[in-house]
Amino acid sequence: MDDIKYNTSHQPEHSRTNYDDQLDYGTPASLSNKQVSLTIDDREITVPEGTSIMRASIMAGINVPKLCATDSLEPFGSCRLCVVEIEGRRGYPASCTTPVADGIKVHTQTAKLADIRRGTMELYISDHPLDCLTCATNGDCELQDMAGAVGLREVRYGYDGENHLKSVKDESNPYFSFDPSKCIVCSRCVRACEETQGTFALTISGRGFESKVAAGVTNFLDSECVSCGACVQACPTATLIEKTVIDHGVPEHSVTTTCAYCGVGCSFNAEMKGEEVVRMVPNKNGGANHGHSCVKGRFAWGYATHQDRITTPMIRKSIKDEWQSVSWEEAINYAASEIKRIEAKYGKDAMGGITSSRCTNEEVYVTQKLVRAVFGTNNVDTCARVCHSPTGYGLKQTIGESAGTQTFDSVMQSDVIMIIGANPTDGHPVFASQMKRRLREGAKLIIADPRAIDLVENTPHIRADYHLNLRPGTNVALISALAHVVVTEGLVKEDFVKERCEWDSFVLWRDFVAKSENSPEALADELGVDANKIRQAARLFATGGNAAIYYGLGVTEHSQGSTTVMGIANLAMATGNVGREGVGINPLRGQNNVQGSCDMGSMPHEYPGYRHVSDPAAKALFEAAWGRPLSDEPGLRIPNMLDLASEGHFKALYCVGEDIVQSDPNTQHVTHALENMECVIVQDLFLNETAMYAHVFFPGASFLEKSGTFTNAERRISPVRRVMAPKNNVGGQGYEDWEITAMMAQALGYKMDYQHASDIMDEIAALTPTFKGVSFAKLDQLGSIQWPCNDDYPTGTPTMHIDEFVRGKGKFFITKYVPTTERVNAKYPLILTTGRILSQYNVGAQTRRTKNVAWHHEDVVEIHPHDANERGIKDGDWIGISSRAGETVLRAQLTERVQAGVIYTTFHHPESGANVITTDNSDWATNCPEFKVTAVQVSRVNQLSDWQLHYKTFSEAQLAFAGRNAEAAKID
Ligand code: SF4
Numbered sequence: 004m005d006d007i008k009y010n011t012s013h014q015p016e017h018s019r020t021n022y023d024d025q026l027d028y029g030t031p032a033s034l035s036n037k038q039v040s041l042t043i044d045d046r047e048i049t050v051p052e053g054t055s056i057m058r059a060s061i062m063a064g065i066n067v068p069k070l071c072a073t074d075s076l077e078p079f080g081s082c083r084l085c086v087v088e089i090e091g092r093r094g095y096p097a098s099c100t101t102p103v104a105d106g107i108k109v110h111t112q113t114a115k116l117a118d119i120r121r122g123t124m125e126l127y128i129s130d131h132p133l134d135c136l137t138c139a140t141n142g143d144c145e146l147q148d149m150a151g152a153v154g155l156r157e158v159r160y161g162y163d164g165e166n167h168l169k170s171v172k173d174e175s176n177p178y179f180s181f182d183p184s185k186c187i188v189c190s191r192c193v194r195a196c197e198e199t200q201g202t203f204a205l206t207i208s209g210r211g212f213e214s215k216v217a218a219g220v221t222n223f224l225d226s227e228c229v230s231c232g233a234c235v236q237a238c239p240t241a242t243l244i245e246k247t248v249i250d251h252g253v254p255e256h257s258v259t260t261t262c263a264y265c266g267v268g269c270s271f272n273a274e275m276k277g278e279e280v281v282r283m284v285p286n287k288n289g290g291a292n293h294g295h296s297c298v299k300g301r302f303a304w305g306y307a308t309h310q311d312r313i314t315t316p317m318i319r320k321s322i323k324d325e326w327q328s329v330s331w332e333e334a335i336n337y338a339a340s341e342i343k344r345i346e347a348k349y350g351k352d353a354m355g356g357i358t359s360s361r362c363t364n365e366e367v368y369v370t371q372k373l374v375r376a377v378f379g380t381n382n383v384d385t386c387a388r389v390c391h392s393p394t395g396y397g398l399k400q401t402i403g404e405s406a407g408t409q410t411f412d413s414v415m416q417s418d419v420i421m422i423i424g425a426n427p428t429d430g431h432p433v434f435a436s437q438m439k440r441r442l443r444e445g446a447k448l449i450i451a452d453p454r455a456i457d458l459v460e461n462t463p464h465i466r467a468d469y470h471l472n473l474r475p476g477t478n479v480a481l482i483s484a485l486a487h488v489v490v491t492e493g494l495v496k497e498d499f500v501k502e503r504c505e506w507d508s509f510v511l512w513r514d515f516v517a518k519s520e521n522s523p524e525a526l527a528d529e530l531g532v533d534a535n536k537i538r539q540a541a542r543l544f545a546t547g548g549n550a551a552i553y554y555g556l557g558v559t560e561h562s563q564g565s566t567t568v569m570g571i572a573n574l575a576m577a578t579g580n581v582g583r584e585g586v587g588i589n590p591l592r593g594q595n596n597v598q599g600s601c602d603m604g605s606m607p608h609e610y611p612g613y614r615h616v617s618d619p620a621a622k623a624l625f626e627a628a629w630g631r632p633l634s635d636e637p638g639l640r641i642p643n644m645l646d647l648a649s650e651g652h653f654k655a656l657y658c659v660g661e662d663i664v665q666s667d668p669n670t671q672h673v674t675h676a677l678e679n680m681e682c683v684i685v686q687d688l689f690l691n692e693t694a695m696y697a698h699v700f701f702p703g704a705s706f707l708e709k710s711g712t713f714t715n716a717e718r719r720i721s722p723v724r725r726v727m728a729p730k731n732n733v734g735g736q737g738y739e740d741w742e743i744t745a746m747m748a749q750a751l752g753y754k755m756d757y758q759h760a761s762d763i764m765d766e767i768a769a770l771t772p773t774f775k776g777v778s779f780a781k782l783d784q785l786g787s788i789q790w791p792c793n794d795d796y797p798t799g800t801p802t803m804h805i806d807e808f809v810r811g812k813g814k815f816f817i818t819k820y821v822p823t824t825e826r827v828n829a830k831y832p833l834i835l836t837t838g839r840i841l842s843q844y845n846v847g848a849q850t851r852r853t854k855n856v857a858w859h860h861e862d863v864v865e866i867h868p869h870d871a872n873e874r875g876i877k878d879g880d881w882i883g884i885s886s887r888a889g890e891t892v893l894r895a896q897l898t899e900r901v902q903a904g905v906i907y908t909t910f911h912h913p914e915s916g917a918n919v920i921t922t923d924n925s926d927w928a929t930n931c932p933e934f935k936v937t938a939v940q941v942s943r944v945n946q947l948s949d950w951q952l953h954y955k956t957f958s959e960a961q962l963a964f965a966g967r968n969a970e971a972a973k974i975d
Pocket residue numbers: 185186187188189190191192193216237238239240242243
């Protein structure tokens with residue numbers, strides 16, 4: 004390997020958070036178009052009608068004191084600190100609750116006002132500990148600021164009277180502390196929990212002096228609280244405070260970056276002390292989250308510095324050998340020599356790469372470039388294969404673009420929301436909060452899901468209008484039944500279809516769904532859903548105003564996943580629900596960069612920008628740019644790579660950030676395939692399940708240690724900014740993940756001449772029409788950009804397909820229901836379906852190494868009491884689950900959330916072996932596994948399955964080979 008140094012200066016000026024943007028205007032902005040002019044302290048200002056006097060003052064640069072107001076919440080008017088005088092009006096109105104009026108003259112600073120404010124502050128301070136100097140938020144406390152702002156110098160009431168100073172702290176939440184002695188009962192936390200998060204976990208109990216904030220009946224941890232942090236964010240005192248701030252003190256600088264977890268793509272300010280993150284604060288200017296967060300992004304970032312991180316490159320000849328820690332140069336050279344050896348012996352097609360949706364766009368791009376241009380094959384795939392590949396296929400066919408059509412904000416214009424096979428409050432919590440807000444405003448809700456997700460009837464002030472609790476595997480039948488009602492009851496928006504869609508395809512589809520075999524009555528038994536309920540839901544969807552569909556893996560991870568996606572697009576087009584705010588087809592992407600990893604050419608048949616590898620123009624473009632001949636044959640998908648490896652024909656794999664052993668179906672098939680390979684290179688933070696079968700381990704960098712971009716479920720490209728140096732520092736040099744891939748390329752004789760991740764984005768933009776206008780500089784300027792971003796849409800495209808579909812005319816596809824071959828029978832009479840939970844993320848490699856385990860430390864199996872009773876199973880019993888693929892053992896949880904005949908589990912813990920039981924069945928078009936339907940039997944057992952016993956021994960040995968003992972590798 005040549006002497007290359009990829010590390011560049013990593014702390015450019017632009018990465019710092021712009022605090023002017025974070026100003027608190029006290030009350031939310033008014034959306035009125037009508038303008039009103041007034042005078043405040045002799046300053047003329049014109050603002051939208053409905054703006055509060057407080058907000059207008061702050062916009063004019065005048066800071067009115069405030070405590071109970073903050074601009075993320077509706078005004079409440081309880082503290083009386085913000086009083087003002089208005090000429091010609093009596094009294095001293097609160098500026099936060101008083102709207103502006105044309106021509107009024109407002110005074111914010113008079114002797115009388117100063118007197119009132121000092122009196123108010125005096126009352127607060129007389130019941131507040133005077134420990135400012137030792138308080139964790141000293142210097143970052145609104146109460147302290149306000150005491151200074153109103154000129155409070157003494158407290159006349161003394162501290163001897165009745166007070167709350169001895170109130171007991173609630174430390175039950177792992178991430179934040181609640182110290183009632185510091186509470187001023189401003190109710191910001193209660194309102195944040197209601198308005199921002201929509202959980203309603205907090206109340207003000209008692210009256211007058213007795214009033215206090217209460218979380219449930221005992222404490223925060225045992226309450227309904229989901230630890231989103233909104234109350235902590237809203238609290239103006241040190242009452243609710245992050246424990247990391249108590250431990251480390253107030254941060255001193257901040258860098259804006261993007262959450263590394265789910266497809267919502269929340270923007271955060273990483274608040275730092277030196278190179279140490281003190282807290283992650285949601286960015287109020289974040290396009291996807293507008294200042295909100297969930298427990299993962301807000302608090303669960305400690306994995307980045309967890310002791311389990313492997314920070315040294317390692318190599319070994321066989322998976323039966325101990326790992327040897329080596330220098331970067333030795334590891335890269337060893338990996339490259341193995342790739343060369345395998346190429347010489349078995350040929351290019353025996354090698355490939357897998358990227359992850361946890362990688363940045365830039366990392367995915369360089370990895371697929373390495374595989375195509377340097378390995379010389381199109382054998383590159385991504386974990387979207389096992390989640391949203393049917394979305395890519397189905398939407399490309401029908402509307403011409405493999406992406407969701409809307410922004411998240413669009414939901415605020417929806418009148419009817421249909422959720423199919425998704426669980427937003429767990430999987431996409433920040434978007435769910437926004438959706439819940441719209442539902443509380445009155446939007447109607449249809450849920451199609453075998454299981455009663457929280458939004459069905461377990462969310463305060465929300466109840467689904469229709470829960471279509473279909474049997475797993477029958478999505479296509481349901482979509483046809485809904486479409487049947489729309490077509491046969493004259494509910495099609497014919498004008499829209501005539502103008503925007505291929506009429507011939509519509510007629511074929513219309514005639515197909517109109518057949519009696521597709522009626523709700525004909526399909527009711529197969530679906531297990533009352534026909535009348537389906538009819539009513541279809542009518543509501545077609546006639547209820549703006550109707551939007553949100554769907555998730557409950558749609559895609561089926562043998563007919565692509566068919567359902569096309570059926571969803573058919574339904575949206577037939578009812579005219581595409582191409583404006585409030586409607587659309589919205590795939591909720593699971594991981595942070597599912598959209599981006601697909602956009603970046605990480606599928607074996609497509610270059611970046613979804614251009615087929617057999618397209619001569621695309622091939623010529625990339626050959627010219629990359630300077631290497633490229634193959635026009637589509638490469639292998641992940642399941643094909645694994646099948647061929649099992650048969651002995653696929654020998655080398657470069658796996659970046661993906662854990663196929665835990666996340667792909669039929670675990671034993673995956674491990675057998677890996678055992679058959681001669682060179683498995685894993686690049687990751689931890690010795691994950693796949694790394695236990697590897698020969699080379701490249702320690703990766705966490706999202707806090709690198710620069711790049713993620714693209715969320717609404718096509719929003721957001722910056723990931725480096726806040727600390729990579730921990731994989733060996734010999735004085737640590738590397739970002741793209742640099743490791745570039746070093747591999749260089750060791751294989753191909754120079755990737757980038758100095759910074761921004762150079763990679765420049766190359767992507769030059770080669771990808773939908774990214775033409777994207778650059779790091781523009782991201783700095785705009786915060787985030789929704790692609791397409793090009794000459795026609797220089798600042799991006801929030802809503803797609805407005806005047807015409809990307810493919811020109813929308814195309815209807817016939818979606819014939821073909822029942823899965825994975826049927827129940829006497830041996831396997833139940834259906835297992837899977838999902839995720841709020842506190843854990845995907846394979847759990849990150850969240851299991853945080854305090855989130857307080858909420859979910861093991862995967863359990865939900866089983867209906869009827870099925871449990873039949874088998875003598877009680878809540879908490881260990882039960883064996885066997886399928887045609889394998890067997891595992893999990894603890895039972897009896898619940899009526901699941902219907903009889905269906906069991907449900909999550910897959911966040913490797914020892915659960917959820918994928919030991921899932922089968923090789925997959926979507927006909929994309930090979931996306933049929934995770935959601937596995938025929939199983941369950942019975943009470945009292946010991947682990949054979950696979951689990953083997954797993955335990957094997958993983959302990961592998962940890963020992965890496966110099967870790969199993970105990971040390973457990974959650975801290
Ligand atoms: S905990 Fe904080 S936000 Fe809540 S009422 Fe007390 S001071 Fe206000």
